[in-house]
Amino acid sequence: xxxxxxxxxxxxxxxxxxxxxxxxxxxxxxxxxxxxxxxxxxxxxxxxxxxxxxxxxxxxxxxxxxxxxxxxxxxxxxxxxxxxxxxxxxxxxxxxxxxxxxxxxxxxxxxxxxxxxxxxxxxxxxxxxxxxxxxxxxxxxxxxxxxxxxxxxxxxxxxxxxxxxxxxxxxxxxxxxxxxxxxxxxxxxxxxxxxxxxxxxxxxxxxxxxxxxxxxxxxxxxxxxxxxxxxxxxxxxxxxxxxxxxxxxxxxxxxxxxxxxxxxxxxxxxxxxxxxxxxxxxxxxxxxxxxxxxxxxxxxxxxxxxxxxxxxxxxxxxxxxxxxxxxxxxxxxxxxxxxxxxxxxxxxxxxxxxxxxxxxxxxxxx
Numbered sequence: 001x002x003x004x005x006x007x008x009x010x011x012x013x014x015x016x017x018x019x020x021x022x023x024x025x026x027x028x029x030x031x032x033x034x035x036x037x038x039x040x041x042x043x044x045x046x047x048x049x050x051x052x053x054x055x056x057x058x059x060x061x062x063x064x065x066x067x068x069x070x071x072x073x074x075x076x077x078x079x080x081x082x083x084x085x086x087x088x089x090x091x092x093x094x095x096x097x098x099x100x101x102x103x104x105x106x107x108x109x110x111x112x113x114x115x116x117x118x119x120x121x122x123x124x125x126x127x128x129x130x131x132x133x134x135x136x137x138x139x140x141x142x143x144x145x146x147x148x149x150x151x152x153x154x155x156x157x158x159x160x161x162x163x164x165x166x167x168x169x170x171x172x173x174x175x176x177x178x179x180x181x182x183x184x185x186x187x188x189x190x191x192x193x194x195x196x197x198x199x200x201x202x203x204x205x206x207x208x209x210x211x212x213x214x215x216x217x218x219x220x221x222x223x224x225x226x227x228x229x230x231x232x233x234x235x236x237x238x239x240x241x242x243x244x245x246x247x248x249x250x251x252x253x254x255x256x257x258x259x260x261x262x263x264x265x266x267x268x269x270x271x272x273x274x275x276x277x278x279x280x281x282x283x284x285x286x287x288x289x290x291x292x293x294x295x296x297x298x299x300x301x302x303x304x305x306x307x308x309x310x311x312x313x314x315x316x317x318x319x320x321x322x323x324x325x326x327x328x329x330x331x332x333x334x335x336x337x338x339x340x341x342x343x344x345x346x347x348x349x350x351x352x353x354x355x356x357x358x359x360x361x362x363x364x365x366x
Contacts, residue, residue, distance in 0.1 A: 003027065003054060006119045010058035013072050013117040023058035023117075026144065028136035030054065030122035031129045031178045032210055032346045033337050034187055035303050036281040038311060040172025042231050042274045043193040043247035045281040047200065048174055049208060050182025055120035055133040061145035062113035067101065069094050072119040082111055087166070096131055097138040099166030103158045104142060111146045125216030127338020131167070132175035135159035153195055156180045170225050189285055193249060203291045206332065207354040208346060211325065211361055213317040215342035224339050227270060227311065234271035237263050248274045273310035277303060297333025297348050301326070304335035313340025321345045321365055328360040329353040 007025055014023050029050040036046035062068075065082040071093055078094035080086070085102045088094045097116075104111055118137075122130035139155050142148070150158070156176040163169045163176075173195065178188055186199040202208070231248055238245040238259060245251050253275055260268055280299045287295040304322055308314040318336040322345055325334035330353025337346040349357045 003056070006054065006056040006121060007058070009072050009119040010056050010117045013070055013119070014058040014060075014115070017070050017077075017117065018060065018068075018115045021060055023060045023115075024141075024144065026057045026059060026137050026141040027054050028133045028140065028179045029182060030133050031175060031182065032208065032344070033174065034208070034346060034348075035284050035300055035335070036174075036277060037303065037307055037335075037337065038227060038231075038313070038339070039249070039274055039277050039281065040174040040190075040192040041170065041228055042235070042278075043249040044274065044278045045249075046172075046174045046190050046192060047187050047281055047285060048178040048182070048190070049187045049202070050178055050184075051122075051128065051208075051210070053120075053122040053128065053133075055118065055122060055130070055137045057116050057118050057137045057141050059114045059116035059141040059145060062115060064113050065111075066113040067097070068113075068115045069097060070117045072117060073124070082113060093134070095167050096134045096162065099162030100135050100138045100159055101142060102166055103161045104139070104148065107158065109143075109146070109148045109150075111142055111148070114141065114145050116141060123212055123344075125343070126212050127336075127340075127343025128210070129175040129179065129338075131163060131169070132159065132171075132179045135162055136176055136179040152180045153177075170228050187288070189281075193247070200285055200288050203288065203293055205351050206293050207349050207351045209349045209354055209358060210337075211321050211345045211347065211358075211365070213321055213342060213344065213365075215315065215317045223313070223341070227313065230267050230270040231274055234263055234267045237267075238271075249278055251275050253279075269310040269312075273306045276306055276310075280306075293332050293348060297331075300333030300335045300346075300348060307336055307340060311340075315341055317342065318345060321361065324361045324364040325357070328364075329356040331357060 030053045031048045033048040068079045070077045078091035085098050124130045159176040160173050189198045284299040322334045325347045330350035332348040334347045
């Protein structure tokens with residue numbers, strides 16, 4: 001759905017619900033991660049891109065502490081008071097906005113209330129970070145309407161804290177970071193330890209094609225948090241014997257295998273994925289810099305195998321879609337993307353064959 005259509009939807013809903021002055025508009029994109037899955041919360045490396053799906057908010061400031069929200073997608077409203085922010089079990093989508101407001105205030109920023117309508121076309125539960133898009137759009141609206149000035153990195157961190165501490169999803173920083181700092185035509189290499197970041201141009205002649213399995217998953221209820229706990233357990237065991245290993249990002253495959261007798265088998269496999277995935281990200285970035293799209297695609301394929309076998313976050317639908325993609329015209333690489341258990345695959349495809357690729361995968365998957 002085009003950005004202008006989303007603006008019109010948000011504006012129309014705003015006029016229907018709120019009288020008075022005109023709203024301002026705020027936007028944030030979804031994202032797809034090209035490679036670097038489940039590495040962000042292990043201080044590792046990721047390579048996401050912003051996509052042409054987004055969340056748009058039409059909002060106007062108020063002179064009190066009330067925040068009134070209306071979701072076009074859910075056809076549902078939710079209200080809260082900035083002086084008493086609590087989760088809303090009836091309208092859980094509003095918790096992303098509530099959490100952002102709470103984190104702003106916990107950092108000492110004074111917010112004013114707002115009336116807002118929300119429209120978006122990032123598929124929900126598909127692994128394309130509809131939640132981060134909502135958080136960043138909300139944070140941008142709240143800060144602008146309250147004359148609060150924060151750096152892009154701080155804004156992303158506030159949104160991450162909202163999801164970690166208020167929503168209860170222990171995500172890393174990647175989703176919020178790319179929603180704030182993504183630029184057209186580029187991937188963004190992010191070092192999730194110190195937040196160093198670098199734009200990496202995507203070579204001409206290729207397209208990034210996202211395929212949606214239509215299998216949704218709720219991350220808070222999934223095994224996502226369990227995977228994080230397993231990684232932390234593995235890092236603790238390694239740190240006892242290798243003091244330089246602050247997080248899995250510091251370990252090599254050789255070091256990990258040398259401790260195989262002391263690390264529980266399942267934890268060892270989780271750690272092996274993270275350690276090898278970090279290596280793949282850095283190698284894939286070098287491939288992009290060299291315009292070697294075939295090599296980049298090979299690293300995508302290896303990433304999917306690791307996520308399927310060692311990290312065990314794939315599923316039948318994702319695996320089928322990846323296999324179909326690899327037999328389709330123009331495919332250079334295919335892998336699941338996002339936390340897993342459903343959602344989407346990301347594919348690197350020769351640009352002149354993207355439509356034929358999409359048709360072949362769609363037909364086969366159906």
